[in-house]
Amino acid sequence: MTSPDFSRPRTKTEPNFDRYNTTAKRGARHEKRISKRTGDGRVSGSGNKPGRPADIRGDTFLREAKTTKGEGRMISGKELAKIVQQAIAVNKIPIMEICFEGQVVPVPNDWVLIPADDFDRLLGGNP
Numbered sequence: 001m002t003s004p005d006f007s008r009p010r011t012k013t014e015p016n017f018d019r020y021n022t023t024a025k026r027g028a029r030h031e032k033r034i035s036k037r038t039g040d041g042r043v044s045g046s047g048n049k050p051g052r053p054a055d056i057r058g059d060t061f062l063r064e065a066k067t068t069k070g071e072g073r074m075i076s077g078k079e080l081a082k083i084v085q086q087a088i089a090v091n092k093i094p095i096m097e098i099c100f101e102g103q104v105v106p107v108p109n110d111w112v113l114i115p116a117d118d119f120d121r122l123l124g125g126n127p
Contacts, residue, residue: 023067030067030099031055033110038063053086054094062092067099075113084115093118 035042040058056063064083066073075096087094096113103109114122 023069026067026069026099026101027065030097031065033099034063034065034097053090054083056097057090057092060093061095062087062090063095063097065097065099067101069101072100073098093122 031042034040034056038056038058038061040056040061040063043052043055043057054062055065062083064079066075075098080094080096083094083096094115098111098113099109100107100111101109
């Protein structure tokens with residue numbers, strides 16, 4: 001019978017609860033909330049299959065969902081160009097919905113980015 005090796009440092013592995021809250025899982029939860037709130041359908045394989053534009057598609061809007069757990073996130077012109085081009089191809093209004101997790105009341109977690117011309121048209125302004 002061998003005795004335990006006490007010369008090695010003993011490390012206790014602590015549970016990694018963050019593995020249950022991965023970026024992909026947080027993003028999927030955000031997409032589900034948007035879909036439930038709007039009644040629009042989620043696009044399966046939207047991020048990994050060609051020909052599947054955006055994350056949520058409805059009668060009027062094509063939505064791209066983004067989530068951040070940190071203080072903020074950069075939005076690039078490339079991201080905006082992509083959602084606009086996809087929306088034009090299917091004759092929809094492009095929207096980017098961003099969830100800033102961890103905001104404190106009264107600041108909402110969910111925000112919507114929409115082109116100003118489309119916003120004005122929706123409000124009954126310029127055609």
